[in-house]
Amino acid sequence: MPKKRALSAKPAExxxxxxxxxxxxxxxxxxxxxxxxxxxxxxxxxxxxxxxGALVRVFDQSGKFLGTALYSSSSQIxxxxxxxxxxxxxxxxxxxxxxxxxxxxxxxxxISNTDAYRIVFSEADFLPGxxxxxxxxxxxxxxxxxxxxAAPMREAILQTLxxxxxxxxxxxxxxxxxxxxxxxxxxxxxxxxGEKSSTEIRMNGVAFHYDSFEGQKTGAFLDQRENYAAAAExxxxxxxxxxxxxxxxxxxxxxxxxxxxxxxxGVDSSRPALEMAEKNATLNGREVEWIEANAFDLLRDYAxxxxxxxxxVLDPPAFAKTKRDLEKALxxxxxxxxxxxxxxxxxxxxxTCSCSFHVSxxxxxxxxxxxxxDAHKSLRVVEKRGASRDHPILLNVPETSYLQCLILRVSD
Numbered sequence: 001m002p003k004k005r006a007l008s009a010k011p012a013e014x015x016x017x018x019x020x021x022x023x024x025x026x027x028x029x030x031x032x033x034x035x036x037x038x039x040x041x042x043x044x045x046x047x048x049x050x051x052x053g054a055l056v057r058v059f060d061q062s063g064k065f066l067g068t069a070l071y072s073s074s075s076q077i078x079x080x081x082x083x084x085x086x087x088x089x090x091x092x093x094x095x096x097x098x099x100x101x102x103x104x105x106x107x108x109x110x111i112s113n114t115d116a117y118r119i120v121f122s123e124a125d126f127l128p129g130x131x132x133x134x135x136x137x138x139x140x141x142x143x144x145x146x147x148x149x150a151a152p153m154r155e156a157i158l159q160t161l162x163x164x165x166x167x168x169x170x171x172x173x174x175x176x177x178x179x180x181x182x183x184x185x186x187x188x189x190x191x192x193x194g195e196k197s198s199t200e201i202r203m204n205g206v207a208f209h210y211d212s213f214e215g216q217k218t219g220a221f222l223d224q225r226e227n228y229a230a231a232a233e234x235x236x237x238x239x240x241x242x243x244x245x246x247x248x249x250x251x252x253x254x255x256x257x258x259x260x261x262x263x264x265x266g267v268d269s270s271r272p273a274l275e276m277a278e279k280n281a282t283l284n285g286r287e288v289e290w291i292e293a294n295a296f297d298l299l300r301d302y303a304x305x306x307x308x309x310x311x312x313v314l315d316p317p318a319f320a321k322t323k324r325d326l327e328k329a330l331x332x333x334x335x336x337x338x339x340x341x342x343x344x345x346x347x348x349x350x351x352t353c354s355c356s357f358h359v360s361x362x363x364x365x366x367x368x369x370x371x372x373x374d375a376h377k378s379l380r381v382v383e384k385r386g387a388s389r390d391h392p393i394l395l396n397v398p399e400t401s402y403l404q405c406l407i408l409r410v411s412d
Contacts (some may be wrong), residue, residue, distance in 0.1 A: 023060035029396040033079035053146030070147035074183040080128035091156035101125040110389040116201040124392040137168040140218040169194035171212040223387035232256035237310025242295040247277030299339040320356035337371035357402035383407040
């Protein structure tokens with residue numbers, strides 16, 4: 001009788017053992033473990049160690065199994081948990097998680113009144129290293145880790161997005177700095193599938209041009225979408241939108257049915273952003289004044305000249321990209337808010353934002369309160385807001401709660 005050939009077994013995933021601190025972090029349901037919390041007696045750098053982007057089994061010091069993670073050979077975040085159990089097929093799991101993320105947004109009614117929203121928000125959708133946004137019939141994605149960059153992962157992501165969303169185009173937006181940090185080969189932003197990379201989108205009834213190869217992030221600030229509409233509900237009179245980018249707040253102040261603004265001015269230092277803002281205003285058939293200027297300098301000059309407004313929006317870029325930048329960032333936020341408060345008429349509305357994760361909600365409230373004290377103003381908090389609901393917040397992952405938006409009524 002012929003001998004049966006043995007079936008080739010699937011190679012076992014590499015294993016890593018964590019320090020007590022690293023294990024405690026995972027058990028608290030935070031998905032990250034830093035390199036310093038991987039036991040020093042486990043060599044993960046040589047040819048026989050854990051390969052870049054590998055799926056790894058994670059254990060505590062006593063050998064207790066904690067789950068399965070994605071490993072990075074270069075990032076200080078060496079471990080990103082993908083499951084608190086075993087993973088039989090990672091591409092299949094990734095596809096399931098994408099479908100679950102789409103279903104979550106639909107079931108919870110998080111994406112009404114828009115055709116532009118976030119589909120996958122990395123760790124917040126249990127897919128660390130993957131960002132996916134939808135802009136009408138164009139889908140964009142960002143790949144941020146070695147594991148998600150692997151060919152089987154890319155294939156699973158593309159196929160799932162095609163099957164679930166039926167887009168006219170899928171575009172990869174590349175962050176060169178992230179790829180360098182992850183020691184991934186350089187790539188250009190490019191069309192991965194389909195024929196379309198630009199379209200028109202609507203947020204809260206306001207129309208915007210969208211080009212997936214232009215602008216910051218994946219092309220627009222979808223996390224502010226609900227704040228745009230909220231700000232418009234309270235805005236009135238003469239309005240100034242500092243750091244206006246492509247006109248998100250400014251156009252809502254000018255066009256949203258709830259807004260009562262007689263004139264709107266948008267300020268930004270980027271000429272390309274202002275050119276797109278003007279195209280967006282034309283698309284909506286509304287005139288808005290756009291000024292190319294450094295917002296810090298303009299606010300200082302306007303405050304000195306006693307220029308007054310009824311509504312001011314402050315939506316600057318992140319001032320604290322690392323913890324080392326925190327003190328400087330707080331000074332910057334205080335200066336901006338102080339100048340804006342001095343320019344507001346009694347009863348004026350201040351919409352002030354921070355997208356710096358390292359500036360906590362408490363830090364931001366305090367710095368705005370300190371600015372009010374120095375400006376001899378009283379503030380009423382109308383609303384405390386965060387990112388749009390399609391950007392989920394995981395309670396035990398503070399990094400997912402990074403955007404602060406305060407709507408304030410200012411009195412003398």
